[in-house]
Amino acid sequence: MTHVALTIAGSEASGGAGAQADIKTFHQLGTFGAAALTCIVSFDPKNDWSHRFVPLEPQLILDQIEASTAVHDIDTTKIGMLGTPATIETVAGALAERSFTNVVLDPVLICKGNEGGFAQDTDDALKAQILPLATFVTPNHFETLALSGMESVETVEELAEAAKRIHEAFDVIVLAKGGVVLEGEDAVDVFYDGEQTVELRSPKIGQERVNGAGCTLAAAVTAELAKGATPLEAARTAKAVVTSSIENRQKGHTPFDSVYQGKYQG
Numbered sequence: 421m422t423h424v425a426l427t428i429a430g431s432e433a434s435g436g437a438g439a440q441a442d443i444k445t446f447h448q449l450g451t452f453g454a455a456a457l458t459c460i461v462s463f464d465p466k467n468d469w470s471h472r473f474v475p476l477e478p479q480l481i482l483d484q485i486e487a488s489t490a491v492h493d494i495d496t497t498k499i500g501m502l503g504t505p506a507t508i509e510t511v512a513g514a515l516a517e518r519s520f521t522n523v524v525l526d527p528v529l530i531c532k533g534n535e536g537g538f539a540q541d542t543d544d545a546l547k548a549q550i551l552p553l554a555t556f557v558t559p560n561h562f563e564t565l566a567l568s569g570m571e572s573v574e575t576v577e578e579l580a581e582a583a584k585r586i587h588e589a590f591d592v593i594v595l596a597k598g599g600v601v602l603e604g605e606d607a608v609d610v611f612y613d614g615e616q617t618v619e620l621r622s623p624k625i626g627q628e629r630v631n632g633a634g635c636t637l638a639a640a641v642t643a644e645l646a647k648g649a650t651p652l653e654a655a656r657t658a659k660a661v662v663t664s665s666i667e668n669r670q671k672g673h674t675p676f677d678s679v680y681q682g683k684y685q686g
Contacts, residue, residue, distance in 0.1 A: 422452045424492040425646040427639065428485065428511055429500025429526075430459040430473075436670065436678025437632035442498060445639035445661065448681045451646050454492060456484035458511065459503050469674055475503055478510040485514045496522040496646035498638055499554070503530070505545040512549040522645040525554035525592075526638035527563050556593045556651060557586065558638045561601040576608050576619060583612035593651050595620075595641065595658070597634065600627050607663075609637075611655045618652060620659040625666045632679040637662045657686065 425446050432438030439455045446453030458481055460474045488494065497520050502508045515523060527550075529543045547567070551557070559567055567589070568582035576598065583596040598608040606621040640658035641651075649657065665679035672678065 422450065423496075423646040423648075424452045424454060424494050425639075425642050426454045426456065426485075426488050426492075426494045426497040427500060427642070428456045428458060428481075428497060428502075428514075429635070430461045430503065431457050432632075433460070433462040434631075434672070434674075434678065437635045438501060441632040441635040441679065441681070442500065442639040442642075444681050445636050446643045448684055449640060449643040449647070449657070449661070449686070451643040452492070454488040454494065456481060456488055458507050459501060461501065463674070465673075469676075473503060475507055478506055481507065481510050482514060485511075489518060495520055496524070496642055498524045498526065498642040499550060500526050500635060500638070501528045502546065502550070503528075503542065505541055508542065508545040508549050512553060515550075515553045522556065522642070523554045524556045524558065524638050524642045524645065525550060526634055527551070527557055527559050527567065529563050529566055551590045551592065554590070554592050556595070556641060556645070556654075557590070558595045558597065558634065558641065559586065560597045560634055561599065564596045574602065576602065576604075576610065579608070580610045580612065580617050580619075583610045583617070587612050587614055595637070595655050597637065599633070600624055600629065609655075609659060611652060613651055616652070618655075620655060622659060622663045625663070628676065630666050630669055630677050630679055631674075633662055633666060636665050636679050636681060660684070660686070 427442035443453040568585040644654035664684040668683040669677040
């Protein structure tokens, strides 16, 4: 029987990110995917492709999680876009009620330092309520700074230090993404599990971010953990999946491209 993984994430209508990318990644790696949507996100082509965000009612989120876990035996879940304190509280409660072995968190932080208010409240709730329940976290460069408390991360050595600090603060396995942000020819991510620090490298493919790369990385980790891989094995496969997905990116009428998982050959 095929292993099942659950994504608890937002819908991204264009198909490049969110739950859509998660399900495609699960499928590509031979894992049956279930999804509980937390919000509806769509680009606004009339406003510089900014995000339109509509949260779903907490009870509707709970209903989806209840249905998925009643139909399938699920011990591995991925947490993506949550977006509001109410949604975070709802998902945290659902996680606490269930004995998931693996909880992979893509820690989507929305406060970039100046907004305060709602954005800061949402990020604070994520760190206080969801991170303590996670077993594996995949922060991007900005999120790595926010979670580690470091003022700057400009080298691979600093990225490794940040990963260690996140592990120590939250007792979680870390795959910190350097991506195209760090200088050098390679896109470098750092894996740290409390015992070993491993650099995962691949040549950079352009200098621009690609829509859905972060979702795909966390989803690939989730799929592999659901199949029984070790965390480091899952991280290595996820890195390869993301590299393939960026190489075979999907172009559209946007100023950015989206990942395409369908060419990956494990």
